[in-house]
Amino acid sequence: METTPQNYVPELACGRKKTAQRNHDTFVIPPSLQQYADEPLYILIALWVQQQND
Known part of the structure; x- marks a missing residue:
């Protein structure tokens, strides 16, 4: 499976980071x-769901 590079965009004031995938x-x-x-x-989503279930 091909990995898709992510491009980072400037960080938001609230400490969250915006990214983009092709x-x-x-x-x-x-x-x-x-x-x-x-x-x-898809990995980020899986990790987030796991955190929500903890």
Whole structure:
């Protein structure tokens, strides 16, 4: 499976980071997932769902 590079756009004032993937619209990464910012969107979603279930 091909990994899609992410392009970072300027950080928001609230500490969230916006990123963009070639095959997705721009998205915002919540502060709790900042350490995983380089991961593909599907991984970020899985991690976020896991956090919601904790």
